Amino acid sequence: MxxxxxxxxxxxxxxxxxxxxxxxxxxxxxxxxxxxxxxxxxxxxxxxxxxxxxxxxxxxxxxxxxxxxxxxxxxxxxxLARTYQTIRLFPKISVLENVLCGCHCRMRSGVLSSFFRLPAQRREERSALDRAMEELEFVGIADKRRLAAGGLAYGDQRRLEIARALASExxxxxxxxxxxxxxxxxxxxxxxxxxxxxxxxxxxxxxxxxxxxxxxxxxxxxxxxxxxxxxxxxxxxxxxxxxxxxxxxxxxx
Amino acid sequence: MPGKIGLILAIPLFFALPWLGIGAYWNGVLNMVGLYAILALSLNVILGHAGMFHMGHAAFFAIGSYAAAILNTRYGWPIFATLPVAGAAAGLAAILVAAPIIHLRGDYLLMVTIGIVEIVRIALVNDVLGLTGGPNGIVGVGRPVLFGWRLTRPEHFFLLIWGTVGLSMLLFNRLEDSRFGRALKYIREDATAAEGMGVDTVRYKLAAFGIGAVWAGFAGVIYASQMRTISPASFSYWESVLLFMIVILGGSGNQWGVLLGSFLVIGLPELFRGLQDTRLLFFGAALMAMMIFRPQGLLPPRRRDYPLPERWGGKYR
Incomplete structure (x- = not known):
């Protein structure tokens, strides 16, 4: 096919x-x-x-x-997700937050549901965090989730880019x-x-x-x-x- | 944790200040600091979170202010009833003017936004639509009434303004810690990568402009009812520069930094009133020193740590 x-x-x-x-x-x-x-x-x-x-x-x-x-x-x-030839992570933000970027397109919460912390918004955040952690574990850098992405070793940055792309399903x-x-x-x-x-x-x-x-x-x-x-x-x-x-x-x- | 306890003690003390003998003058200064804080917090969404160089925020402040003043003086609307219209007018204006320029980067966007604030001010001076009263502005704006309580004295406005600061900080903090806030952060860090990872960058940039402007419109309503008289001179380019400065100096992206910036930029010069115009010289020198030695601002945002769901050993509530 x-x-x-x-x-x-x-x-x-x-x-x-x-x-x-x-x-x-x-x-x-x-x-x-x-x-x-x-x-x-x-x-x-x-x-x-x-x-x-x-x-x-x-x-x-x-x-x-x-x-x-x-x-x-x-x-x-x-x-259809990609990685870049010259790594294009968000270097100053955390590894986990980088992966959450991939989750973005599968989420739907907007401004108002965030202002009021609606239950649906919290459930969605929770499952996005879950998903992001799964992808980090999948590529083998879950323990580095708190670090700034730019501080990772080169090979790990490549893995992180893959995890971020995978998070977009x-x-x-x-x-x-x-x-x-x-x-x-x-x-x-x-x-x-x-x-x-x-x-x-x-x-x-x-x-x-x-x-x-x-x-x-x-x-x-x-x-x-x-x-x-x-x-x-x-x-x-x-x-x-x-x-x-x-x-x-x-x-x- | 000691920080949190300090905050819990400091907040009631702060709100009691007008009744602790600070006098009408300092009450007025604190009101002004608070009003700028609301505006700067709203600018922070655009400039701090999304990283868009927007130096025309006074334009949206003016639109909200005039919307409230016109509806109140001409059509007899109560002040608080004008809030939705003033906010919507400012937000809509922002999205309309931002849509064609949203793709501009850095300094280019900055220049166009300076143009926006000048266009709005000149339109107001020229009594656009015969509603704005020309250079003299609008006089006799009514007082707001909150659940039967009529706000007239500076200490009443102190509660209204600083209550709004608190509410803004709460809501914008929630916004920052959400899918929406993260999208803005990704755009600030690398708009191309954000788009390539599934973030609708154009939509989010426009939404940031809209939200910041709606909030500036709300601030305009408070301002109009506090001053009772508004004129184009209150919404000059210089006001936009001050707001820009507050956000950058305090630490763009960090609410506490923006709050600190409001005190420093608006409050501190009042302490040096005696020095007259030379205070601006010191102010300029201090800003230059900042940009050289601490360009990230006094309190830059910290990396956010996410509470994880339980299966990852965390405590996501």
Whole structure:
């Protein structure tokens, strides 16, 4: 069953075609790795999918809905959550409060129910706290809930970003270089975490430069070069694809 | 806990002050401090919590004040009956003027909001709609009546004003500790990330403006009935600057800081009346020193610690 489908996406910055007609499908239960050299347009694809920037042309369908014209917060509500390549936590506020941000879109209390502390508002707060703690425990940093997010070790900040995204109850989780800056131990733990996310019936799409990691964790790979998709398929096939080898290693003339 | 006990003792003592021989002058000063505190607490929602640089708060204060004065003097409404209309008028005006500028960041928003307060003041001077009385303003605003008790003396207004300060602090504290308040905090910290995590940033920014303005409108009602005469001169750009200063100096985002800021910015200069105009010089120097050595304000907000549900070993009530 197709969860996400990109149809002929185009995005240019000035004269540069960052994404030049990319079409891609992601099935429910997939872990799709998006790889390619620097500047190939991977992060632009992610920014288009999450609504951070609008496409010049083409369409994105998620869970049967066209995402055209939707603001990022509306897309999150539909069940598409992300993490950022350069970590974008709220550094000065606590770890727990960071995760509560993910809960926001699944809550409904407004100004008046907060002014008067209505029972429904208190119940909702309670279950949001519960949810946030569950996600912190899921990624393994529940004991650090009181600390300022900016004070966490790098690997923990990456986990916290994942916890915050998971708290929004996504169907699809989009990870932009989750292993970036991680040591070998942390990368190994991240593999376990992604497997656990998958076990929760959440589909994963990730950009990653660590080829060994992305080969092991993904069941499908999509390779980009100069804004175009040059190959797509299971990791075993991609590894032998001459165009991919050429894009990564170059060829002798 | 000793802090809490101190507070429980200090609050009744504070409310008894007008009857402890402080005199009419200092009673008046405290009333002014309280009125600015209400305004600054409402500005704190916009500037402190949501982090939007808004230096035109006097505009909404003016709208509330004039709404009350017009309804009272022309149509004979009792003062407290004008509260909903004055609040709604200020809130609506805020949302209307903020909607097209809400995407502006930092200094740019600041400049536009300065424009707003000037436009409102000039409109009032020019007797807009023939209702505002031009440069002379409106005279003869009635006294408020609360459950048959007619408020006339400064100590009556002391109770009304500081009671409202207390109520504002209670309500805004609850607001801060809620989904709404957190949304504003996320926006202040990183609006792009907040939007990317599911917060409707435009809506929440507008709502913050609206709530702050409604509250400023309420403060305007109290002000009009206390002064009995209002004129455009009371709602100048300088008032907006003072309010901005109170929030930043006290510690934007922290209510106790805002309260302290009100005492320092409004109350303290009264102590140095004798120095006449040079006091502004010292005031300016003190502000500069603050910005260099303690830019986060005197009492910056602390990281909030959440009580957890029982299954996590907490005591969420």
């Amino acid at each position: 197709i969860l996400l489908s990109l149809k002929n996406l185009v995005k240019s910055f000035g004269g540069l075609a960052a994404v030049a007609g990319v079409s891609l499908e992601v099935n429910r239960g997939d872990v799709v790795g998006l790889i390619g050299p620097n500047g190939a347009g991977k992060t632009t694809v992610f920014n288009l999918v999450t609504g951070a920037i609008p496409p010049d042309d083409g369409n994105i369908f998620f869970d049967g809905r066209n995402l055209a014209g939707l603001a990022p917060h509306q897309i999150v509500r539909l069940g 996504p169907k699809l989780l989009v990870l932009d270089e989750p292993a970036g800056g991680m040591n070998e131990q942390e990368t190994m733990e991240l593999r376990g975490l992604i497997a656990a996310i998958l076990a929760r019936d959440i589909t994963v799409m990730l950009i990653e430069h660590d080829i060994g990691f992305v080969m092991r964790v993904s069941n499908r790979l999509a390779v980009m070069e100069n804004g175009a998709l040059i190959a797509e398929g299971p990791p075993g096939e991609i590894r032998r694809d001459p165009r991919v080898i050429e894009a990564y290693l170059g060829v002798d003339d």
